[in-house]
Amino acid sequence: MNNRLALVVLMFLFFSDCKKNETTSTNPPPPPPPNTQHISVVTQHNDNTRAGLNNLELKLTTSNVNSTTFGKLFSMAIDDQVYAQPLMVGNLAIGSGNHNVLFVATVNNTVYAYDGDNGTLYWKNNFTQTGMRPANSTDMSSSWCTPYTDFKYNIGIVGTPVIDTTSGTIYFVTRSTDGNQFVQYLHAVNIINGNEQSGSPVLISASVPGSGDGSVNNVVSFDPRRNNQRQGLTLVNGVVYISFSSHCDWNPYHGWILGYNAQTLQQQTVYNDTPDGENGGLWESGMGIAADAQANLYVVSGNGTVGQGNLFTSSGNGTDENSPNPNPADPTNRGESAMKLTPSGSGLSLSSYFTPTNYLNLNMNDQDYGVMGTFLIPNTNYYLTGCKDGNLYLLNKDNMGGYSSSSNQIQQTIPLNASLHCQPSYYKGNTNEFVYIWSENDPLRALPFDRGSNTFTNSQLVNNISGPTGGCGADLSVSSNGATDGTGILWAAYAISGDAGNTVSPGILRAFDANNITKELWNSNQSASDNAGYYAKFCSPMIANGHVYLATFSNQVVVYGIKY
Secondary structure, eight states: OOHHHHHHHHHHHHHHEEEEHHHHHTTTTOOOOOOOOOBBBBBTTTTOOOOEEBBBOOOOOOOTTTTTTTEEEEEESSSSSOSSSEEEEEEEEEEEEEEEEEEEEEEEEEEEEEEEOOOOOOEEEHHHHHHHHEOOOGGOOOOOOSSOOOOSBBBBSSSSOOOTTTEEOOOOOOOEESSSSSEEEEEEEEEETTOTTOOOOOEEOOOOOOOOOTTTTSEEEETTTTEESSSSSEEEEEEEEEEEEOOOOOSSSBOOOEEEETTTEEEEEEEETTTOOOOOOOGGGGOOEEEEOOOOEEEEOBBBBBBSSOOTTSSOSOOTTTSSSSSSTTTTOBBBBEEEEETTTTEEEOOOOOOOTTHHHHHHHOOOBOOOOOOEOSSEEEEEEETTEEEEEEEEETTBBBBSSSSSOOEEEEEESSSOOSSSSEEEOOEEEEEEOOTTTTTEEEEEEEETTTESSSOEEEOOOOOTTTTTTOOOEEEOOOTTTTOOEEEEEEESSSSSTOOOEEEEEEEEEEEEEEEEETTTSSSSSGOOBBTTTTTOEETTTEEEEEEBBSEEEEEEEEEE
């Protein structure tokens, strides 16, 4: 009996221990330690220079971003694809305390507010107009692209929103339709609860005098169906600026910039870059309009009418953008041009511009100027732009060079022989200052900038690692702790295979030493658990508070960081 009793006791203890272990194994992992960083990223590519640098990152370094200590921490579920870069408000009073809050907008017109450190959802709202649905790719067609594959399906919120932390407002543009009527609205939403602010939303509409494509009685009007809100929004001096291109090249369309008072939401600025011509879309691979402290705007237009003379008209008289104008230096129409625009009354004044000498050839061969994201090199007077014919142009932002029939009168031309559908970025360390560019079908390049000559030197660094192909280059961002050695990291997101320009393709996130891009630190394909999902076209990685936030076309935002 004693032996039997002992056996029963042993079996009880054994099964009790198994049960205990089973319970322990299903417990959730411990919460992450409190985050001591509270940096905000409230606009596309960090600030209005659009240089894509967060130089206040204290945790991520070239030593700890590796396959052993760095990787995927968690992901946040969303209802559709994300073209808009996620944004961050640090130390926001929401929920039960102060948190680093990530804002994500989808093409289903939905906005999410997630805890950026642990993935808690604070709110989500859908902003499609009542009785309507988001516009989608089947609503768009043209002789250039049918079927229209630039978007997989829904085309709701596309351009990156902008956040005003003083008023606690996020601004974004939605698109809705009932199949016949198409509308675009500017929304101003409270970042604490997701509710519309007073006066929001505002129907987007505009018109200017002109005889250009689609004009009626010498008035050109904004078309909410054809005009594509692709660039990130810009907030400067109390005005929210929204810019527009088209869906493919679907005439009639024009490049528009509309400005709205951030407090009252009253429209106060209307600008059309080809009022007596056609086209002139504002794309820049999704990067926002650059702006300086004086509220000047810097933007580059694509294929379109240049100058004034034999006008293109909706009745078919005159010439189109593929024909030379007698006066291409006339400021009226500015397709194929970099522009400095200064607020003036209810419009924008062309303060300076640059149009390449070969603009006519660019138009005739669909070699748009302005496909690459552009930015102001921080703490300089220079503006970096790029053209689909493979040329980079470095411009003096206050004296861009105008137009010359004989030669380009600009600071510097850098030929790359690449199409430049990409988002470049910038870094300044103790000894190095680089601009990084990774176009499709071209290597990753680091271009050294020399402040003595205010030009790029010939000693480029090149990494020939397998890069983006097809019609879509890489989207780049940089993090560092100031100029501290060993903290500069270049982050690159792109499609690892396929042509992301018109198909949904698998993506990859890579990290390189910003001072030596030939040294790769880590990539998301080194471990299956770090897989990035499908690449989100023209959506840069966002780095804030020790985390890297990567939007995807896989109905999730992936969060990477140091494994705890």
